[in-house]
Amino acid sequence: MxxxxxxxxxxxxxxxxxxxxxxxxxxxxxxxxxxxxxxxxxxxxxxxxxxxxxxxxxxxxxxxxxxxxxxxxxxxxxxxxxxxxxxxxxxxxxxxxxxxxxxxxxxxxxxxxxxxxxxxxxxxxxxxxxxxxxxxxxxxxxxxxxxxxxxxxxxxxxxxxxxxxxxxxxxxxxxxxxxxxxxxxxxxxxxxxxxxxxxxxxxxxxxxxxxVPPPRMIVFGAVDFASALARAGKFLGYHVTVCDARPVFATRHRFPDADEVVVDWPHRYLSRTGTDARTVLCVLTHDAKFDVPLLKAALRMPAAFIGAMGSRRTHEDRERRLRSEGVTEAELARLRSPIGLDLGARTPEETALSIAAEIVAVRQGGTGVPLTGSNTPIHRDSAAPGRSAAA
Structure with missing residues (x-):
């Protein structure tokens, strides 16, 4: 109630x-x-x-x-x-x-x-x-x-x-x-x-x-995809923060749906804000100077979901750089990249839907396959958080 x-x-x-x-x-x-x-x-x-x-x-x-x-x-x-x-x-x-x-x-x-x-x-x-x-x-x-x-x-x-x-x-x-x-x-x-x-x-x-307070979604990278993802995150019940080191892009005007817009280096902001087992981290910058220090920190912190945008080549280069920074294979296994489910997404809105769908699938233990023709349960038992969550 x-x-x-x-x-x-x-x-x-x-x-x-x-x-x-x-x-x-x-x-x-x-x-x-x-x-x-x-x-x-x-x-x-x-x-x-x-x-x-x-x-x-x-x-x-x-x-x-x-x-x-x-x-x-x-x-x-x-x-x-x-x-x-x-x-x-x-x-x-x-x-x-x-x-x-x-x-x-x-x-x-x-x-x-x-x-x-x-x-x-x-x-x-x-x-x-x-x-x-x-x-x-x-x-x-x-x-x-x-x-x-x-x-x-x-x-x-x-x-x-x-x-x-x-x-x-x-x-x-x-x-x-x-x-x-x-x-x-x-x-x-x-x-x-x-x-x-x-x-x-x-x-x-x-x-x-x-x-409990709503779970947090922290979106790193003040890009068009982030604006669409902020809207999707709010729809799913998350407290959404958008963070970028570039003040010209990280503005309230560009991200009206976010609860917070933070101008700071992503890894520095993450280290001072903290996370918990319900936090969702979405890295959309696909720029090594931002991604590597950020993901190095994120993969060693509690979080429900850690995903990063980029091509498969970008992902391979990102993993190589993270390994050279001492990130272990077990830590890398937590990273979901390229982020999102395969929906054939093109636009920022479609991409946001793809990312949101993967977040829900991970949270609820879903497979991401079509229900048509499959034998997977429509509603499954879940260990997901209770109210507000975003449930």
Whole structure:
């Protein structure tokens, strides 16, 4: 539900009563992952989506019913060959949806979580998705320092363990499910993203939604391709920075879609800005005096994706220069060059699409091959970051 934080926070400030339906777990070819949400207020206004349209009508009715009764429910939707016209997912997958009225003991916690998400503060919202009926929807808001507010309504150790598990997922930037016993004992490992698998029969399953700042895309080289890639990066949910050492090219006017435009030598800027496991680095300069010191540093830093533009001859020369600078074969294996998937791209916009497609494929574990005629899954389990990411 944190992906609707801005609008839902406004609803709270206006005093609206509403219910939220959140995807808890998915199986097979389900259209949206855990954390996807739909909300309905008492006037019937609806925002968000849990399935891309397949079961929205039924979920809408369940939200209206939750507003009437004040109770949370967990509902499963799937496809039935015996009744193909029943409410379900025509794509053949399954989803479990938690419907929670924003009222009662959890209302204050949910309001705090929405406020934190709207302010883009790191925080994790842990809610009881499976377990005793009286605990469904109970929530904890866990902050990055480990402090938390709210309670899950069970054993005191349940809150402490849940807070620790939620904080671990927050630090990893993940959304996932955690199984705990009624007394708070840990069961199994977190089930991130897909949320599939069996749940703890004698305890509770928590859905933990992490709100973290958007991942960064740093584009080096103030060229036309960079302008198009900045637009694509923003569309994918990245915080985009364009960096170039030439002030005449690195201007806000030329890169209106970038969050930042930095005039500095690329390797110097990279060393002082830092990266993390979600950062995407795109080197579009294809100039050795910029590329070599930059990539030498980048290949030794954490990053989700490091790609460089250039012809195959440029790439071979770049690798030779990097080896002479002491870059190892293991480090070079992290470099994706020439950058992008083979789409036959020509224009800056087509090239940006090619690069963006490779970034998504790497992040989600995709193959990049056409789905037509292949047996690869359309939706796959992923260890990708949770909300905001760019997911």
């Amino acid at each position: 944190l992906d609707l934080a801005g609008e839902l926070r406004r609803w709270i400030e206006e005093g609206r009563e509403f219910a939220v339906a959140t995807v808890v777990a998915v199986g097979g070819s389900a259209p949206r992952g855990p954390g996807a949400a739909l909300a309905v207020d008492s006037a019937g206004t609806v925002i968000g989506s849990v399935s891309g349209g397949c079961v929205e009508g039924a979920v809408y009715d369940l939200c209206r019913e939750a507003l009437r009764t004040g109770t949370s429910v967990l509902e499963r939707f799937g496809y039935s060959d015996e009744d193909a016209f029943a409410v379900g997912l025509t794509c053949g997958g399954t989803i479990e949806v938690l419907i929670t009225p924003v009222a009662g003991p959890a209302a204050t916690v949910l309001a705090s979580a929405l406020s934190a998400a709207a302010r883009n503060e790191p925080a994790a919202l842990a809610r009881v998705a499976r377990g005793p009926a009286e605990l469904l929807g109970r929530a904890l808001l866990v902050r990055s320092d480990g402090t938390y507010e709210g309670d899950l309504g069970g054993h005191p150790d349940l809150d402490r363990t849940a807070a620790a598990e939620a904080r671990a997922l927050l630090e990893a930037g993940r959304t996932g499910a955690v199984d705990l016993s009624a007394s708070g004992a840990r069961r199994g490992s977190p089930r991130t993203e897909s949320g599939g698998g069996s749940h703890c029969p004698a305890g509770v399953t928590l859905l933990v939604e992490s709100n």
